[in-house]
Amino acid sequence: MAAPVLEMEGISKGFPGVQALQDVSFRLFPGEVHGLMGENGAGKSTLIKVLTGVHTADAGLVTIDDVDTLIRGPLHAQRLGISTVYQEVNLCPNLSVAENIFIGREPRRFGRIDWKQINRRATELLARLGLDLDVTAQLGSCSLAVQQLIAIVRAVDLKAKVLILDEPTSSLDRGEVARLFSVMRRLKADGVAILFVSHFLEQIYEICDRVTVLRNGGLVGEYPIGELSRLDLVAKMTGQELTALEELDEASPDVVKGERLLALEGVGRTGAIDPVDLDLHAGEVVGFAGLLGSGRSELARLIFGADSADTGVIRTGGGPVALKGPRAAIDQGIAFCPEDRKGDGLIMDLTVEENIILALQVSRGWLKPLSQRKREELVGSYIKALRIHPPHPYALVKNLSGGNQQKVLLARWLITRPKLLILDEPTRGIDIGAKTEIQKLVVSLAGDGMGVVFISAELEEVLRISHKIEVLRDRRLVAELDNDGTLTPEHILQTIANGAADS
Amino acid sequence: MNRADAPSRHLGILKHSLFWPVTVLIVMLLANVIFTRDFLAIRIEQGHLYGSLIDILLFGAPLILVALGMTMVIATGGVDLSVGATVAISGALACDLIAKGHGLPVAIGAAIGASLLLGLWNGLLVTRLGIQPIIATLILMVAGRGIAQLITGGQIITINNQGYKLIGGGYWLGLPFAIILVAVALVVTVVLTRRTALGLLIESVGGNAQASRLAGIRSSGLIVLAYVFCGLCAGVAGLMISSNTLSADGNNAGLWIELDAILAVVLGGTALTGGRFSLAGTVLGALIIQTLDTTIYTAGIPPRTTLVFSAAVVTIVCLLQSPAFRARFTRKRPERPADPVSTGPKQEVTA
Ligand SMILES: Nc1ncnc2c1ncn2[C@@H]1O[C@H](COP(=O)(O)OP(=O)(O)OP(=O)(O)O)[C@@H](O)[C@H]1O
Numbered sequence: 001m002a003a004p005v006l007e008m009e010g011i012s013k014g015f016p017g018v019q020a021l022q023d024v025s026f027r028l029f030p031g032e033v034h035g036l037m038g039e040n041g042a043g044k045s046t047l048i049k050v051l052t053g054v055h056t057a058d059a060g061l062v063t064i065d066d067v068d069t070l071i072r073g074p075l076h077a078q079r080l081g082i083s084t085v086y087q088e089v090n091l092c093p094n095l096s097v098a099e100n101i102f103i104g105r106e107p108r109r110f111g112r113i114d115w116k117q118i119n120r121r122a123t124e125l126l127a128r129l130g131l132d133l134d135v136t137a138q139l140g141s142c143s144l145a146v147q148q149l150i151a152i153v154r155a156v157d158l159k160a161k162v163l164i165l166d167e168p169t170s171s172l173d174r175g176e177v178a179r180l181f182s183v184m185r186r187l188k189a190d191g192v193a194i195l196f197v198s199h200f201l202e203q204i205y206e207i208c209d210r211v212t213v214l215r216n217g218g219l220v221g222e223y224p225i226g227e228l229s230r231l232d233l234v235a236k237m238t239g240q241e242l243t244a245l246e247e248l249d250e251a252s253p254d255v256v257k258g259e260r261l262l263a264l265e266g267v268g269r270t271g272a273i274d275p276v277d278l279d280l281h282a283g284e285v286v287g288f289a290g291l292l293g294s295g296r297s298e299l300a301r302l303i304f305g306a307d308s309a310d311t312g313v314i315r316t317g318g319g320p321v322a323l324k325g326p327r328a329a330i331d332q333g334i335a336f337c338p339e340d341r342k343g344d345g346l347i348m349d350l351t352v353e354e355n356i357i358l359a360l361q362v363s364r365g366w367l368k369p370l371s372q373r374k375r376e377e378l379v380g381s382y383i384k385a386l387r388i389h390p391p392h393p394y395a396l397v398k399n400l401s402g403g404n405q406q407k408v409l410l411a412r413w414l415i416t417r418p419k420l421l422i423l424d425e426p427t428r429g430i431d432i433g434a435k436t437e438i439q440k441l442v443v444s445l446a447g448d449g450m451g452v453v454f455i456s457a458e459l460e461e462v463l464r465i466s467h468k469i470e471v472l473r474d475r476r477l478v479a480e481l482d483n484d485g486t487l488t489p490e491h492i493l494q495t496i497a498n499g500a501a502d503s
Numbered sequence: 504m505n506r507a508d509a510p511s512r513h514l515g516i517l518k519h520s521l522f523w524p525v526t527v528l529i530v531m532l533l534a535n536v537i538f539t540r541d542f543l544a545i546r547i548e549q550g551h552l553y554g555s556l557i558d559i560l561l562f563g564a565p566l567i568l569v570a571l572g573m574t575m576v577i578a579t580g581g582v583d584l585s586v587g588a589t590v591a592i593s594g595a596l597a598c599d600l601i602a603k604g605h606g607l608p609v610a611i612g613a614a615i616g617a618s619l620l621l622g623l624w625n626g627l628l629v630t631r632l633g634i635q636p637i638i639a640t641l642i643l644m645v646a647g648r649g650i651a652q653l654i655t656g657g658q659i660i661t662i663n664n665q666g667y668k669l670i671g672g673g674y675w676l677g678l679p680f681a682i683i684l685v686a687v688a689l690v691v692t693v694v695l696t697r698r699t700a701l702g703l704l705i706e707s708v709g710g711n712a713q714a715s716r717l718a719g720i721r722s723s724g725l726i727v728l729a730y731v732f733c734g735l736c737a738g739v740a741g742l743m744i745s746s747n748t749l750s751a752d753g754n755n756a757g758l759w760i761e762l763d764a765i766l767a768v769v770l771g772g773t774a775l776t777g778g779r780f781s782l783a784g785t786v787l788g789a790l791i792i793q794t795l796d797t798t799i800y801t802a803g804i805p806p807r808t809t810l811v812f813s814a815a816v817v818t819i820v821c822l823l824q825s826p827a828f829r830a831r832f833t834r835k836r837p838e839r840p841a842d843p844v845s846t847g848p849k850q851e852v853t854a
């Protein structure tokens with residue numbers, strides 16, 4: 001095999017109270033896609049941040065092209081040929097899409113920035129990933145998945161010899177993943193070394209040549225993917241021997257459909273979603289399926305009052321209600337766990353405890369603070385139930401790993417015990433073990449009579465836990481399918497395609 | 504405030520968020536002992552406490568008060584530049600009414616009422632009209648001075664009212680009344696923000712307004728409340744300042760106090776970007792500024808260099824507090840791994 005383009009040896013990195021990496025070594029060869037695997041909090045992102053100079057290692061050595069190198073920071077890493085898409089999108093929301101792609105390396109003409117070329121090139125680059133959008137629009141107005149794709153486009157266009165992708169596919173659907181993979185294969189053929197992080201085993205097996213497994217900050221090993229079965233891989237990640245990959249029982253067919261919680265009659269919003277009729281019942285899990293830009297999240301936001309509907313009425317058991325804003329919806333017993341945990345969800349500078357109790361505290365009113373004991377009890381039980389790591393209620397949320405942040409956001413809404421729980425990509429970035437736990441939890445909550453709306457780009461997941469599936473396409477509700485156990489992702493994709501034929 | 508520091512509880516005293524402000528304050532107080540041997544002494548004369556430390560608290564009282572209000576506004580992600588003008592208006596209104604023969608309750612009530620209204624005005628500009636806080640409050644910062652001058656008729660009003668003198672210059676229970684007033688304000692603020700959920704909600708709004716809305720917080724009410732509270736604090740500070748001299752100067756009362764207040768908040772460790780706030784930090788910050796003033800006098804630093812001197816001290820404190828700056832001195836090349844093979848010259852391995 002050729003010499004590695006990049007080698008990390010004996011890397012250790014500690015944060016106050018946590019040893020994030022302990023004596024980890026890692027090699028990356030030109031022309032390979034290398035999977036970095038591990039549970040939430042295993043140290044994957046930290047290893048990447050050491051590599052790109054965001055963090056300085058306490059010990060260890062980084063060698064690039066056989067030269068012992070001290071990486072001084074992300075920009076330095078970029079100049080050394082390492083291009084990175086971090087787990088949390090860190091672009092500028094108030095710049096345009098095109099500006100975000102070219103920021104720092106704007107093409108110039110007669111010394112002035114050549115806007116025409118920027119916009120044209122940005123459009124071309126996005127088209128390669130199958131995206132057709134207005135490149136002069138503000139980045140902040142794009143959905144999370146689109147922002148993620150834009151970050152990828154930017155990183156790919158930097159023409160680096162090492163490309164690092166930290167969970168780039170966490171909010172992408174099949175189509176985008178396939179296109180991303182074809183771009184990765186092309187780069188790989190050109191000899192680019194790619195480091196790829198994902199919690200989706202199928203993706204790892206599809207694209208990776210080798211994997212390195214981390215557990216709890218320590219190195220478990222480096223393996224050619226062909227020599228490792230899925231069971232082995234999971235066992236190496238979790239440290240537990242498994243006999244079979246835990247599969248959830250198919251959603252219990254004997255739904256005890258309770259009272260009607262909400263009825264949407266022609267509820268819509270121009271530019272976001274066409275008028276929709278929909279009934280939501282207690283004890284029922286309703287999945288929203290659809291591709292990028294289909295209006296899944298937009299519909300959820302209307303139900304919660306995050307955006308206001310400009311047509312239609314929403315009825316509860318007690319009659320029509322005006323959901324003027326999130327607070328009104330919360331007062332009606334509706335909870336909404338948004339997709340973008342960094343922008344719409346968490347308060348990064350506050351602690352795990354404060355983030356978890358926030359919504360509950362808000363609905364109690366500021367004059368009735370939860371007692372210290374009650375807080376400890378509630379927060380402690382959810383830290384345990386969702387296995388939030390580190391299990392420290394006073395840790396700042398910004399210091400948690402991505403998957404653990406997601407669990408905190410989920411805990412915030414579970415704790416409010418709503419009548420209707422809307423989950424927009426609740427398992428985004430969550431490892432396989434915890435994901436099954438969360439899916440089980442959702443099913444059992446519905447069993448206890450909670451109404452659930454479940455949104456996910458991963459059709460398998462939607463199918464596994466929903467009783468009923470609403471299929472959306474191009475900002476329209478095109479079909480409602482009963483999940484009788486015979487539905488497959490292909491059925492849904494077919495329905496989406498037919499929805500196109502209808503229009 | 505304990506809550507703010509809770510996550511770093513186990514990190515030792517050095518990482519405590521109030522470590523640097525406290526250290527700086529102690530160092531400055533000790534430095535004063537060099538110039539004034541009995542600087543730290545507190546005497547009792549005629550049942551009243553006297554001494555340089557008491558003076559620092561007394562002269563610093565209006566600043567502490569204004570900075571408390573400023574802390575709440577900054578925590579929501581805003582800033583209030585109009586507090587100096589509010590100080591002037593409040594003092595001018597009270598003195599004017601007293602000079603015209605009205606009773607103390609009327610004068611004080613009118614001044615406080617006006618301050619609340621001014622705070623409300625700022626709050627509404629920021630929340631209803633969505634004007635950037637710095638611009639919204641700049642309006643009143645400029646216009647407010649004009650209003651104060653209208654009230655005083657462009658002159659310095661002097662009054663003679665011993666009852667009024669109590670607020671900023673009198674003693675009660677052996678202590679300067681202003682210090683008691685500030686202590687009460689501090690306790691009330693701490694109780695309101697930390698014994699209820701108000702502090703959490705404010706920090707949440709300042710930390711991420713969009714996420715706070717989706718968590719059900721109605722942020723505009725909170726933001727207006729912060730500006731109103733800030734106006735109230737400035738109003739009371741205005742009473743103190745004018746009471747101390749028994750005069751109202753529309754032009755100079757509370758001049759530049761907004762900058763000192765913002766500085767006090769920042770020195771105390773509350774970020775200008777909003778979110779986490781520390782009331783204890785703010786009080787320390789204000790005391791640092793006041794002690795600095797005192798030091799400049801006691802040390803006999805020539806007036807020409809006072810501004811440079813204070814700028815230098817402030818810069819040092821800010822640098823000490825900056826994690827990025829401290830990291831420069833602790834950032835080192837990581838150790839090489841123990842494995843002797845890997846430390847060999849890399850170039851030669853290439854083949
Ligand atoms: N800035 C920080 N301060 C303190 N602790 C941190 C910091 N960054 C990471 N950690 C801790 O280091 C550990 C590893 O985190 P890391 O983000 O590398 O996990 P990860 O493998 O990327 O997990 P995920 O799959 O959830 O993204 C976690 O326990 C995390 O809490």
Ligand SMILES: [Mg+2]
Pocket residue numbers: 044045046087166401402403
């Ligand atoms: Mg990560």
